[in-house]
Amino acid sequence: MRQSPFYLTKSRFKSALECPTKLYYTGKDVYANTMEEDEFLMALAEGGFQVGELAKYYHPGGYDITSSEYKEPLEETNKLLQQENVILYEPAIQFENFFIRVDVLVKTGNRIDLIEVKAKSFKSREEFFSKKGFIDSHWRPYLYDVAFQKWVTEQAFPEWEITPYLMLADQNKRTSVDGLNQLFMVEKNAKGRKSVKVNEDITKELLGDEILVKVNVSNLIQMIWDGKDIDPAKKSIEDQRDFADRARLYAKYYKDDERYPITLGLKCKHCEFNNGSKPELKSGFEECWESVYPNFNPNEPHLFDIWNFRKSAKLIDKGLIYQKDIYEGESVNELNPRQLLQVEKTVNRSNTEDIKTELFAEMESWDFPLHFIDFETSMVAIPFYKGRHPYEQIAFQFSCHTLYEDGKIEHVEWIKTEQGKFPNYCFVKALKSVLDKDEGTIFRYAAHENTVLRQIQEQMIDDNEERFEEWIEWIESITEWKDEDTKGEFKGERNMVDMLKLIRDYYYHPAMGGSNSIKAVLPAIFSTSEFIKNRYQKPVGHGINLKDMILWEMNNAEGIPYDPYKLLPNKYDELDLSQEEILFEGGNIQDGAGALIAFGKMQFTAMGATKEQH
Known part of the structure; x- marks a missing residue:
């Protein structure tokens, strides 16, 4: 059950902006919520918690309101606000059924700087606006957050003159010190509350030059309050409401524990209140659809599952929600050939694979040995190394599986764990030494490896083009690009x-289904290929963590093989990393987010000597 008092907070307001009905499911343990753990892991991976802590050190001399819940932080905040001039970190402000925690509040008499800190990159104010002069959709959630905070604060303290700011990671800046990121270690207690542990006494020398920028967003907040932030032609019914009326309406529904009138649409596709991975819990997603379609069947293939389908909203408005509805009507013409193939096989319950003959012609152009590469990388707001920008690419690990014409497989892995040393150039040199042994065809899955190499090439050009000329040219030879x-x-x-x-x-x-992700493709191939079955139901003869493992194992209960990813060793053991788990093939390249979190954690902890594998 949810806990009283029932305040509309920043996070709840954000959720309501996505879909007001979500407020009914929020905070209720009986409903599945896929967002809860994901948000923590991604903030950890991207450095969001550290950015918040760094912002405090850019506003020194303040008071940190560390108490949780509502009553205690409010009392502590109100007591400190009696001072004429004061700086507060995470002060609590309450008005009626609204409650917020401000990241940084600077009070100088009645003049207030309200600062919302975000681990988001920023280059110029032009980013805030679309081509038509409205607020860019990517920035809208961040600015609505600040607009909500300013509105609540003005209601609570009408005598204040409030200037709202976003504090962001400035991509125009470079760090002037090594180890800035490592000063702040994120911890999470048994109750799930995060905190940042500062590793040593912070001085200006340790912080170096500031890499966060404080942007005055007063004009943007006013645009939101005036209803001028969104193109009128693109406004939903909710967007047409007055900002304050909207906030009060959502607060009332949340306080009264009433379900907001349900509207179905494209917004439902990524609803976090879906119990797909936790069937023992209730599904808010299903309850919404059942309220409109009483005979809704969650097991019937939904149009949301169609690959890259951009016309879902239009069809939902027509009352078409299942793939069979599309296949059996005129709307089938809305599908491209690949989508039609998926829907046709799904509706007809076909379990056979489809292989175009053109694939074999493509294969004729490949040269053995075949090299399959995979990178693990990290992009964080606060750089690990001197001279780097916020959110600059860091490549710390690659894996290369080489398949020879006689069927032999070799595995090579390289990982840089040494703290305080920028790994990218060593990464490229090591990769080149592996791939330059022959002229075999190189394979990647999706754009990531190509993008990373192009980014490292730019870093080399920026740092010292002449010194890195050999590797710059080599990157050019194995990548593709578009001239700007x-x-x-x-x-x-x-x-x-x-x-x-x-x-x-x-x-x-x-x-x-509707996914082309390797995590969907590989299990599908495992389920149908006799060659794969014969090869991998015996111990694997290559790799490090994979050596001697059996990756094809029948799940008798379901009549299909187990997902091979689920047979891999645990992924970083809940991020409580042992040295061996980190350094070898593991960390099990099944989870990219886990890998970059692991790299961040390696930079925080004493891992001993660097290990590089070739």
Whole structure:
């Protein structure tokens, strides 16, 4: 059960902006919520908690309101606000059924700087606006957050003159010190509350030059309050409401524990109150759909599951919600060939794979040995290294599986764990030494590896083009790119083959559903290929963590093989990392977010000597 008092907080207001009905499910343990743990892990991965702590040190001499819940932090805040001039970190402010915690509040008499700190990159104010002069949709959630805080604060303290700010990671800045990120270690207690542990006494020398920028957003907040932030032609019914009326309406529904009138649409697709992974809990998603369609069947393939389908909203408005509704009517013409193939196989319950003959012609162009590469990278708001920008790419691990024409497989892995040393250039040199042993075709899955190499190439050019000329040219030879000026597309003579494109163009299995992710494709292939079955129901003969493992194992209860990803060793053991778990193939490349969290954690802890594998 949810706990009283029933305040509309920043996070609840944000959720209501996405869909007001979510407020009914919020805070109730009986409903599945996929967002709760994901938000913590992603904030940890991106450095969100550390940015908040760094912002406090950019406003020194303040009081940190560390108490939780409502009553105690309010009392502590109100007592400190009696001072003429004061700086507060996470002060609590309450008005009627509204409650907020401000990241940083600077009080100088009745003049207030209200500062919301976000681990988001920023280059210029132009980013805030769309081409038509409205607020860019990517910035809208952040600015609505500040607009809500300013409104609540003005209601609570009408005598104050409040200037709202967003404090952001300035991509125009470079760190002037090593180890800035490592000064702040994130911890999470048994109750799930996060805190940041500062590793040593912080001085200006340790912080170096400031890398966060404080942006006055007064004009943007006023646009939101005046209803001028969104193109009138694109406003929903909720967007047309007055800001204050909207906030009060949501607060009332939340306080009264009433379900807001349900409207279905594209917003439902990524609803966090879906119990797909926790069937023992209630599904808010299903309850909403059942309220409009009493005979709603959650097991019937939904149109949301169609790959890359952009017309869901239009069809939902027509009352078409299942794939069979589309397949059996005129709307089938809305599907492209790949989507039609998926829907056709799904509706007809086909379990056979589809392989286009063009794939075999493509394969004829490949040269053995075949190299399959995979990168693990990190982009955080507060850089680990001197001279780097916020959110600059860090490549710390690669894996290369090489398949020879006789079927032999070799595995090579490289990982840089040493604290305080920028790994990217060593990364490229090591990768080149592996791939330059022959002229075999190189494979990647999706754009990530290509993007990372192009980013490192830019870093090399920026740092010392002449010194890195050999590696700059090599990156050019194995990547593809688009010229920003001419918009022309170019490919290196040994350009990597994108297996995701191969899947999209030439292969489909119904078990993939609407996903082309490797995590959907691999289990699908495992379920149908006799070759894979014969090879992997015996111990694997290559790799490090994978060596001697059996990856094809029948799940007799479901009549299909187990997902091979779920047979891999645990992923970083809930991030309580032992040295061996981090350093070898593990951390099990099944989870990219886990990998970059792990790298961040390696930079915080004493891991001993660097280990690099070739």
